[in-house]
Amino acid sequence: MERESMEFDVVIVGAGPSGLSAACRIMQLAQENDREITVCVVEKGSEVGAHILSGAVLEPHALNELFPTWEEMGAPLKTKVTEDHFYFYTSEKSATKLPNFAIPKPTHNDGNYIVSMGNVCRWLAEQAENLGVEVYPGFAASEVLYGDDGSVKGIATGDMGISAAGEQKDSYMRGMELHARYTLFAEGCRGHLGKQIISKFGLDDGKDPQHYGIGIKEIWEIPADKHQPGLVVHGLGWPLKESGSSGGAFLYHADDNQVYIGLITDLNYSNPHVSPYEEFQRWKHHPETLKYLDGGTRLSYGARAIAKGGINSLPQMQFPGGLLIGCDAGTLNAVKIKGNHTAMKSGLIAAEAVVEALMSDAPPAQLDSFETKMRDSWLFDELHSTRNFSGYMHKFGFMLGAAMVWIDQNIFGGKVPFTLHDSKPDYAVLKPAADCAKIDYPKPDNVVSFDRLSSVFLSNTNHEEDQPCHLTLADSSIPIESNLPLFDEPAQRYCPAGVYEIVEDADGKRFQINAQNCVHCKTCDIKDPAQNITWVTPEGFGGPTYPNM
Structure with missing residues (x-):
């Protein structure tokens, strides 16, 4: 069945x-400019904001x-930072507790x-629709479409109603092509299609990974x-330092x-026994954390990877037919520990380049003006000034690296x-499990610390069970034959949702993928050593x- 298309x-x-x-x-x-422009936004989440997870201090x-008048417009920015x-x-x-002068200025x-x-994005979606944008949640972009000249001409949404065996169910519905x-x-971060675009056009050639x-x-x-409304607390050191992370x-x-x-664990850790999820559970028991949580109730849980390489790892963002923006x-x-304002600014720059091209009425081409606009913006200045963060931290270690960042x-x-x-690359730094100390993580007390499955329950995660597994293996033998003996199969630990297990039965050990649990954090796509x-x-x-969130 051919797909229907929209322009x-x-x-x-x-x-x-x-x-x-x-x-x-x-x-x-x-x-x-009194110009009619049609814009469509597709979102794989069940609603706008459903997959948004960020700290967040904006x-x-x-x-x-x-939106200079965002406050009058009702933007959900209610709690101003009062103390750091x-x-x-x-x-x-x-x-x-470090005095203010002892921390890098950008972190203030x-x-x-x-x-x-999530609520900010819901509000932005309302403003977009009020301006005439068509926003379609629940439509997952699964394929990049290319024109005869090799340029990107749009995307296709995924087919619905395909069984795990690859057969069409009664609910089958063919995806749509959206041409632009x-x-x-x-x-x-680690966008499924963005990753393909970067590879196809060599956008990261000459860049750090x-x-x-x-x-x-x-x-x-x-x-x-x-x-204490408005209080912001950040911290470094235990427990990550103890595990060499x-x-x-x-x-x-x-x-x-x-x-x-929350806890952010850098994915360049070398000990395959590290579990970012368990590190977070340990941190919650620290007295400086527990003094706030004691007597409290956990409401929500989630996880998401972040791209923190900075401008040294930033691929070329323009390609024939489009742009990569934000965390894609x-x-x-990374010094500010913030990416929302920079993502938004990249979107504003993209809009200027796109409208300028559309106003010219020229045939679609590479948006070369984007790079100039980007370099002339405060976004470029900000990223350039923090370009050495990853280098300091990864080359000099925690203590000396932090001192270098401050200087x-x-x-x-x-x-x-x-x-x-x-x-x-982060996936290439793992050492053999036999060469690394095992980490004895305490069992959850179900008061402050919890197991993965009860946490996933709080994320309201759900997938149609009878569908093809969205976590694909290039070689199904690698987890048991290579990763397990060499690295004690780290997927069991780096996944914060219990997706990956080593199961032993009468036929021996096998690698089990519980795709239903997946919170779309992308850590497996990033950290798998093979x-x-x-x-x-x-x-x-x-x-x-x-x-x-």
């Missing part, structure tokens, strides 16, 4: 901060540019807001006498007696006369349904 001027894949900002700005510019720089605390966790029982949060980015003069990919972290987050409701923790006091807590390219500022940012303002490169696992999009509507 648009612009198709945007992903209703996150970059994609929705681009959509809104395109329509604003169309109105300013710097409103880009939002101010997009930064801790060095010296052990499981102790911590040292004056003028920022503690937000649910320009297609913007805004899928978030992208580097990643896995962020695990929970929302808690805590007693009113422990709640790096990363950092956050605890943000939002409104309604809620706190957003990797615009996060770079506080003394030189990010203008040191050199650039450090980190050329080893690069044997590829995450592909499941049926639309599948995955987590985060209410307020």
